[in-house]
Amino acid sequence: MRVTLLALLCLAGSAVPAVAACRVATRAVEFGEVDLARDSHGTGRLTVTCDASTGFRVGIEGGDGSLFMDGPGQARLTYRLYSDPGHRVPFDEEGVAAATDGEQPAQVTVYGRVPRQSALPEGGYAGRLVVTLAF
Numbered sequence: 001m002r003v004t005l006l007a008l009l010c011l012a013g014s015a016v017p018a019v020a021a022c023r024v025a026t027r028a029v030e031f032g033e034v035d036l037a038r039d040s041h042g043t044g045r046l047t048v049t050c051d052a053s054t055g056f057r058v059g060i061e062g063g064d065g066s067l068f069m070d071g072p073g074q075a076r077l078t079y080r081l082y083s084d085p086g087h088r089v090p091f092d093e094e095g096v097a098a099a100t101d102g103e104q105p106a107q108v109t110v111y112g113r114v115p116r117q118s119a120l121p122e123g124g125y126a127g128r129l130v131v132t133l134a135f
Contacts (some may be wrong), residue, residue, distance in 0.1 A: 020052040020102070024131060029081065029112040040114040041087075046131060047120070048098060049105040052061030054135065058108050060128035071125035081129075082111040 029044030046058055060081060068076040081091040091110055098106040 020050040020054040020135075022048055022050040022056070022133060023101075024048050024058075024133065026131065030056070030121055031079070031109055031112060032079075034114050036117050036120060042112040042114075044110040044112065045128055046108040046110065047105045048100060048108070048133065050100045050102055053064070053100065053102045055097065056090070057094045057095045057100040057134045058098055058106075059132045059134065060091050061132065063125070067129070069125035069127040069128065072123035074119045075120045075123075075125070077120055077125045078115065078117060079114045080097055080114055082106075082113065085109075085111055087111060087113050 025047040027045040027047075029042050030041035031040050034040040048056070048058065066078050066080060068078055071077055081098045083089045083091045096108060098108055098109075100106045
């Protein structure tokens with residue numbers, strides 16, 4: 001069975017002292033068509049642009065545990081997010097360190113994995129996550 005799904009990343013807030021004004025652009029973690037008989041992988045990207053040189057941490061709320069995407073008929077698909085391509089370091093609320101020089105944006109890749117799961121109905125699955133910048 002194949003399932004098409006997409007995990008969305010959205011910026012909900014940031015803890016910003018008067019260090020820099022920053023914007024976050026997201027590219028969703030896209031898994032495409034998923035074969036539930038095997039692990040599936042996808043990537044997304046967070047692009048942080050600031051008006052001054054600054055360091056920060058990029059976190060994803062709830063990323064350190066199993067996450068769920070909702071689908072047809074109240075079906076829930078489990079997935080996880082990681083900060084490394086080997087899927088060893090979960091992408092959690094503390095996040096990863098990043099920095100920008102105020103000229104070039106910081107690029108942070110988010111790696112996703114959908115583990116093998118029991119049969120789920122075919123269709124689109126989606127979810128939302130909270131992305132936070134901490135200075």
